Amino acid sequence: MIIVLKENPEQQQLKNLEEWLKGMNIEIHPTEGIHSTILGLVGDTTRVDIDLIQALDIVESVKRIQEPYKSVNRKFHPLDTVITVENTSIGGDIFAKIAGPCSVESEEQIIAIAEEVKAAGATILRGGAFKPRTSPYAFQGMGGEGIDLLLKAKKATGLPIVTEVMDLSQLDLFADVDVIQVGARNMQNFQLLKELGKSDKPILLKRGLSATISELLMSAEYIMAGGNEKVILCERGIRTFETATRNTLDISAIPVLKELSHLPVVIDPSHSAGIARFVPTLTMAAVAAGADGIMIEVHNDPSKALCDGPQSIKPDAFKTISENIDTLRATIKELK
Amino acid sequence: MIIVLKENPEQQQLKNLEEWLKGMNIEIHPTEGIHSTILGLVGDTTRVDIDLIQALDIVESVKRIQEPYKSVNRKFHPLDTVITVENTSIGGDIFAKIAGPCSVESEEQIIAIAEEVKAAGATILRGGAFKPRTSPYAFQGMGGEGIDLLLKAKKATGLPIVTEVMDLSQLDLFADVDVIQVGARNMQNFQLLKELGKSDKPILLKRGLSATISELLMSAEYIMAGGNEKVILCERGIRTFETATRNTLDISAIPVLKELSHLPVVIDPSHSAGIARFVPTLTMAAVAAGADGIMIEVHNDPSKALCDGPQSIKPDAFKTISENIDTLRATIKELK
């Protein structure tokens, strides 16, 4: 339920209303809208008498929200959310270009790639320290050591870092990580989401392989309900019957999510198609569809990558994509 | 199997080769490549001795084609296919803008919409005369009369027309239709495809709701195998678990199809999302991803449309899309 207040609401009335709601165990999430204040109510609002509230002088309008998600709902928070990450951001005017290898393999590798993607226009460095592998016999990642190397790369280049956490028990190691990633297979790891809700770090939440848009938003709601409002939604392809690509990039997710929610939306074209040579095309489609950023796997020697080599592109290819993104974005802004 | 001939092959040798192949019941599809001639072989090539052919003076190289589709295969025909439709085309420099109502409802309606979309930049007019309806109690279309009205609209505006045929038995009525559409539910109506293979009209082949890329190409192969090379592939969204949109637009289908086949690829953003307000965004994504054209449902009064009202856009919205397509295409050409 949202209550839209008139401009300059009489303070005592407002205070009374807030106390009455809190007495019914309802949380109030106020947002400054463009012209007025919106009170987003979270809790059991079924017993709240709409007519009673509508009758108050300070109230412009009241509306029940059908969707099960509240905090992530654009009706609660009409303006786009912009998330600051060190000296860059995700969700505002700056298009987020997140790039780096699938996994951190060595100091030399990660620093080399970091420098190349930095030079090519990346705004954030990605790299896997803890890798979710379908097989227990596959390379599981360098773990804590991988995070240290990412921090070295950050020091060397100034790029903030994003990396995936696979379990609550690892969270201590993420103290200096700038953005924490929740992988597709952990999108409904509710315990992890609740814990990340207590953090104040930005969370990059990947859509599950077969998660509906609604489920993705509810997982974001878990994090926001814990108090952490810095959630970035990431579409990375969904599982379908088609086998020509590894997953099927759901390009409609961009306009659908941006209509339903105020959170920024980034696309991962690397995991979507799973094929390096399609990454440029899918990136252009994502930009044209209104994405706030992309996350691309870049490796200086894909054939020797310890994971996901076939979908990784080389630094010079990334440079081309980066320049094309800028060109395309300039045009997108000109469109009617 | 494809045989690449050297430049200026000695004619007698070439004749001998062709006769030998025909003697084994193998059809030869010659294509002028950029620098050389390619002979595409269709038939049981398992008994053809590759080494024997490779040894011929006139032969540059021989290669077995893994894919079950031959004629549609880009390996058979490296250059993009451009299909002429009256004074416009699909697949070349001209971006095909196919627009019109879901179904033809009256002379006034179709002529009004035709004039508006023409003014807005449409290159081809669409309109349903025979409608595939899930329910036998729903409006089934005006039938032959609908085609007559489309022809009147063509006369009034100069726009060539595309409309769907639902059954072989209706084909006689399509004598003056410029492009014949095969609907998603008919993509594997093999009898219909075989018959259309005997026609020399361009065929707009829609991907089935759950057809794989491979199955779409094999259906195109049915038509080409019959002798009709003018096939346009159309991605219109596939069926998945997601319910936020009517179907899931498979944007990757564009680069995948254009890599595997020489046939033009158009996108139908109206049926994909099934929601009018997402049509502009999906159209931009399609253009950015390299589509050769789009097909959009336009109605001057969507709330009164006899079918698919919720996904139809108004003529002025189509005009905006049309202008944006031109702006975007100019930029896409500039990309590296």
Added chain:
Amino acid sequence: MIIVLKENPEQQQLKNLEEWLKGMNIEIHPTEGIHSTILGLVGDTTRVDIDLIQALDIVESVKRIQEPYKSVNRKFHPLDTVITVENTSIGGDIFAKIAGPCSVESEEQIIAIAEEVKAAGATILRGGAFKPRTSPYAFQGMGGEGIDLLLKAKKATGLPIVTEVMDLSQLDLFADVDVIQVGARNMQNFQLLKELGKSDKPILLKRGLSATISELLMSAEYIMAGGNEKVILCERGIRTFETATRNTLDISAIPVLKELSHLPVVIDPSHSAGIARFVPTLTMAAVAAGADGIMIEVHNDPSKALCDGPQSIKPDAFKTISENIDTLRATIKELK
């Protein structure tokens, strides 16, 4: 909408009611229920005043039917439909055992297989004359000659025959076929369904690869709306992301369909899994789940079959399945 009449309704009142409804262009489908008569109304019933009808002496109750399908709806026709096929039936006490090769290959082959499956307990012989092949280069079936051979096999064994029609234009050849099959890829070939609605032959309607239960029922509705009430529904596996089997047998379709509709439901375990060695297990599951019959591909030499060899079982394996079906059915009847 359905109207349940009280026992022994006063005739003049009933006549008035029927004329009033017909005057509104509504068709009446009467069914003798167990204790009373049910009038199923088909047409635009939105303007029918429920209270007015409820007030009539002869009326027990009135109810709007939410589902878009009427004739196939069990609410219209509470008792199970039993379809007679020569000296056997589908849908009643006799469990339909439909068996035969994927395609008719020769007189010797079809007669040999017919005799073997007959001896093993088959009630109906299947065999493809017109084959839907994904590739235009694959064996397309013997066509009309194949139907002649099936009729010879019928003459030799007494087994009625079921075979697939692929297009309206072939219907003349099916004059002596006992049951006409509509393939999965033709489930929404609406022209074909309308035409079959004019026939009085039983129609075996296969569920489309990605058709919902609702769409399957609407396709059956097309046939029934044309006047042909002899429709058998066939679940043959749906398309999903799983590749361990060719399709995924939707076993829940049996209880769901039997709850929603009065039409008989048979299962095709051969196309479902696509793997011969799983056919026995899936058949047992289908029997236990309440299916009215099964359709199994049987070939005396699967390795040489011209199509679908890997999913065909041998006659002796079919004999075992047939006996097991009888044993299992006896037990299913004993269950509480």
Added chain:
Amino acid sequence: MIIVLKENPEQQQLKNLEEWLKGMNIEIHPTEGIHSTILGLVGDTTRVDIDLIQALDIVESVKRIQEPYKSVNRKFHPLDTVITVENTSIGGDIFAKIAGPCSVESEEQIIAIAEEVKAAGATILRGGAFKPRTSPYAFQGMGGEGIDLLLKAKKATGLPIVTEVMDLSQLDLFADVDVIQVGARNMQNFQLLKELGKSDKPILLKRGLSATISELLMSAEYIMAGGNEKVILCERGIRTFETATRNTLDISAIPVLKELSHLPVVIDPSHSAGIARFVPTLTMAAVAAGADGIMIEVHNDPSKALCDGPQSIKPDAFKTISENIDTLRATIKELK
């Protein structure tokens, strides 16, 4: 790779072989087959010279295993695995009947239901203490207190208990739980699987909403690779386009899994269809298809259940199902 040894292998040769393999960092998993010993090799076997091993006197045959899963592979362990749980078992002659409420709500509720399902033939009691809820605002379960109540119910009835763990951090609370369940959404929570691999408790592993059979087996492999061989696989319906049921029960998973793996397979018909009245039918299908057990949600007052009421059945309905299972199983054993 598996090595099949001849009967009574010469001990010194065997010792030499084992040391040589260990020297290459390959783990040996020996299994007593019906007539011979099988050595299952886990590790990088690409450098192992098959011919060298085949030449040894003690070796009957050597074969590379294509599948990425080894320990779960039936080729490694040809006999069915039977897992003891207190005084009952899963996987052998005893058909596992796991029943209980979706969530533990109170001492009175869980004890009442436990007594009723015990009397009806249940072999194991289920009940959720930690609930995975899509919404952060929904009832999350009683937590540790819920486990205590389950233990009270165990004390009162003698039924062993199975309950879901949602995160590593909760494991301490599960010290007295008999079987630990990994929920569908945690099937690829690799950290959790690794940790459970160190436990010696039986693990009930639920198939993910869109997990392939292969991925399910690899998750089981994670647990077995950690040293815990007591894994029970559970099919609970997969996500598809069909909405008539909550999920689509993949009945083929039973024969496919039992062919690929030696681990027991149970079915959850409650979550599959999501509709209480279909639970009996799906249970019968599962029994007929060869499942080793079923897990059913039972509540004495479904309309008041705190979660999943619509799919819960009442105790007397469970009693009927239990009796029918026994009747059906007796028949299944008689089948040829």
